[in-house]
Amino acid sequence: MNAMLSELARNRFAAFHSHIESTDPAGRWLILTHDNPDPDALTAATVLAKVLRSGFGRHVTAAYRGIIGRAENQEMVRSLGMQLSQARRLKPESYRYVALVDCQPATGNSPLPDDLAPEVVIDHHPRRRRTSASPFHDLRNNYAAAATIVAEYLLAAGIPATRREATAIVYAIRSETLDFSRRADEADRLIHDHFNARALPRLLGRIQNPRLPLNYFETLREALANLRGVDTLVMSRLGAVAQPDIVPEIADLLLRMEGRTWSLCSGLYEDRIYCSIRTTNPRAEASRVMRRLVGQRGRGGGHGMIAGGWLPAARGGAEAVSRQQDRVEARLATILRKDPRRIAPIAED
Ligand SMILES: [Mn+2]
DSSP: OOTTSOHHHHHHHHHHHHHHHTSOTTOOEEEEOOSSOOHHHHHHHHHHHHIIIIIHOOOEEEEESSOOOSHHHHHHHHHTTOOOEEGGGSOGGGOSEEEEESSOTTSTTOSSOTTOOOSEEEEOSOOOGGGGGSSEEEEOTTOSOHHHHHHHHHHHTTOOOOHHHHHHHHHHHHHHTTTTTSOOOHHHHHHHHHHHTTSOHHHHHHHHSOOOOHHHHHHHHHHHHTOEEETTEEEEEEEEOSSTTHHHHHHHHHHTSTTOOEEEEEEEETTEEEEEEEESOTTOOHHHHHHHHHTTTSEEEEOSSEEEEEEEOOSSHHHHHHHHHHHHHHHHHHHTTOOGGGOEEOOOO
8 A cells, every 4th residue: 555645544445445345346336526516526526436447346437417617627627538427317226326525415515315325425524414324434524625535545546547637636636725725634735746746737737727708707897896895704796607616716716805804705596596605714614604694595515714505596586686695795794793784895995
């Protein structure tokens, strides 16, 4: 086994190994990510597929629900030749086993029915109650990326990565940590550096700086026109968006505003209001804030400094949605102990 792996990583892989060995070798596997997968989810799913195929001789399909929205993520799948299916086109009964990566059952972005316990769960978000129903789960809350866990499996299994797979692992960790500006574990750094030596810099550059559709710029204009804030909180809202991943992307951008330590963006996609929260406070629990924000009718989750969620959209057209977004913004201000009556447009004087 590889000397750079921690004792924990070696023990977890040993447990994974013996669990997979205990399953039916003829049983087909379906690997699923969270809905609207990000680079971490895409990488964790495709690398786990490789581990199950090359290390255990299993028949595996990796799939996702929703859309691969961001131009960066579309470029990643294209440039790196990542093999993923649209779950809608698959028959669930063809698969004996399900593995869930980068999310957990009964969360707002899980593709599975709440009462279905997958055989395997590999994730780095805080533990959810339902996950204990799965026969094998490897949860590492301290890791910045689920791809790091799966890359450790690859190393532990002694399976060589292609240069494109190494590139995917590097990009997953960089995007999940915003180039290590967000909290990361020593394991994330070690895995990043190990695979970076084999990554393809030109493909990385192409993925990080893709061509962008006109609707991206239109959405950016809308976000900047709707800037509002109170104290250290900055917020913006979007109407109907072309793809839901633009909401967290705007929240990331807003958090870079000088003097602000919390950001919120919300936007309408299909029949949901998607919300993303970001904070610069490493001790904050953004996922708890998000769950309070969306309440009983919505779903939400996240890590310490980032969280996402959704609410069913109000009926009654754009105005009803806008009033709902007013309420969301006021509620976040209240949760963060800021006076919602002092929320005001932000503009340079
Ligand atoms: Mn992740």
